[in-house]
Amino acid sequence: MMISTLTSYAKSDLPEIIPEPAQIDLNGEGAFRLTRDALVSMCDSSLMFEASYLAEYTDRYLGIPLKTTVKNLDKPAVSLVNLDNGAVSGGYRLTVEHDSGVLIEGNDAAGVFYGIQTLIQLLPTRAGVLPLLPEVTICDFPRFPYRGMHLDVVRHFFPVEFIKRYIDYLAFHKLNYFHWHLTDDQGWRLEMECYPELTQRGSEREGEIFGLYPGEYRKLPYGGYYTREQVDEVVRYAAQRHITVMPEIDIPGHCMAVLAAFPSFSTTPDEPKKCALTWGIFNKFNNVLAPKPEVFEFLKNVFSELCDIFPGQYIHVGGDECAKKWWQESAETQKFMREHGLKDEKALQSYFIHYVQNVVEGKGKTLVGWDEVLQGGISDDCVIMNWRQPTIGRTALRTGHKTIVTCSQWSYFNIKESRLQPEIGAKGQTPLSLEKVYEFSIEPDSITGKERSLVLGAQACLWTEYIPTTWKAEQFVFPRMAAFAENVWSPENKKNWDSFARKVECQVERYELWGARYSDAFFRMNDISRYR
Ligand code: ACM
DSSP states (O other): OHHHHHHBOOTTOOOOOSSOOSEEEEEEEEEEEOOTTOEEEESSGGGHHHHHHHHHHHHHHHSOOOEEEESOSSOOSEEEEEOOOSSSTTOEEEEEETTTEEEEEESSHHHHHHHHHHHHHHSOSSTTSOOEEEEEEEEEOOSOSEEEEEEEOSSSOOOHHHHHHHHHHHHHTTOOEEEEEOEETTEEOBOOSSOTHHHHHHSEESOEEESSTTOEEEOOOEEOOBOHHHHHHHHHHHHHTTOEEEEEEEESSSOHHHHHHOGGGSSOTTSOOOOOSSOSOOSSSOOOOOOOHHHHHHHHHHHHHHHHHOOSSEEEEEOOOOOTHHHHTOHHHHHHHHHTTOOSHHHHHHHHHHHHHHHHHHTTOEEEEEGGGGTTOOOTTSEEEEOSOHHHHHHHHHTTOOEEEOOHHHHBTTSOSOTTOTTSSOTTOOOOOHHHHHHOOSSOTTOOHHHHTTEEEEEEBOOOTTOOSHHHHHHHHTTHHHHHHHHHHSOGGGOOHHHHHHHHHHHHHHHHHHTOOOOOHHHHHSOGGGGO
16 A cells, blocks of 8 residues: 555546546556656647746756657657647647556647646646656546636736736636736836837826725835837747737726826816826826827827737727716817717717727727727627626627626625735725635526627636735735636536635645745635535
8 A cells, every 4th residue: 555655546536627627537546657857749849838838847846857859759758749620729638647658639739738737737736746647538628718817017017027927827727818907097008119108108106005995195106117028028928828918908088197198188188197196987087088189090009009019819998987077078079979979978988999999900800898888889899898797798798799707796806805804905895705706607597599609708807906016916816716717617517616625725735836825815714624
């Protein structure tokens, strides 16, 4: 028995994988041992990144260097094969046999990459434990094509090194879209060739808030932005990890930083403008674009350049929380509305979104907007990001829109996880527990078959008003990102909260291995032995 614990796996020890794969079968009781300098082979050099990624992981986190090779005749420990078979993108089969090692066959390169992510979870969670892989066959594929995670880099700015780390976290969880919220009232964080003033005059605010809401205001300059080179680097880094970056430029509201650079773009051009110092929807400070020819010219140039910078299909226009009082109070805006037959301010909001949609579609891309873009009407081709009540998402589906579900009460990770965390987050929010994230039903039971096909997937968001450091960002996303990942990847009939709750213990060991901070609220609130 002593020997068998070193060379084999007990049949009952099903590997604990997050997100839960579609099918796991244990093939025997043997095990394959991954040794130093073992070979990782690939079917051709197009999988070079995937092979090196695995070798770098085992070396960096477990102290086990591996060698990579293209079609080597020697018996490899791990073989990577891209079947390129046109089946579901991201699907893969992973087989471990005690004598021949590991075979990962992906439907495409993304599938090979996800097979590697599953293999990583068969490896130990600490260096020094010898990697014994159970004899297993895992067949797996994602439930939804859009599995997103968002990050607001405006309220608080995060350096490129953290953006890359965040992208790695997404990859570990088999998520494939990074929604980068780059502009808002408090700053413009993307260098633009067409208007350098946006970062020259719109990326800094005069002060910063310390402590819990409402906090203590300190008059310290606060700012930052990403250069084009940095953005290109992030896009490339993400693409290697089969993640698409979706940029968001939020208009026509949430535009104080634009107005700080170009006060004439507002309905109150003679009043002084600066980036917002605090958070919220502004009825006190004008943060809304006015419908003027120079503003539409601006939108055309900015969104055209955005389409050129970001190679992905989706471009996010924001469109949320536009304070319409600024349009109501402006005689010039009301005249524009009359002249263009716009019956109310919702129709004007829709006019702005349509305008940007034409620019983006002219570049061969697809527009995505927060669910307020439904107000005043929007063409079917715009993808709706449903962040408010699920009933709004139902309306989007009923009216034929592709929809991404990110309802705030289940997927805003800036909400604290538990009442036991008085020291973090905004006051007075109903906590968003790990179980609530897990149990949220992405597709409501009542939707019809056709509507079901319009649900592209789901996203979790991290708004950073109260998250000024990378340390806090990690604490808010982990381990809830794991619950979200299982919800959006695994087949519905494989979802099981008790089983997930057991697996999460192992997942946090992995967070420790990666040097990532995580919240222990779940462990403090629950007697974990209940799940064992
Ligand atoms: C949002 O949370 N305002 C999209």
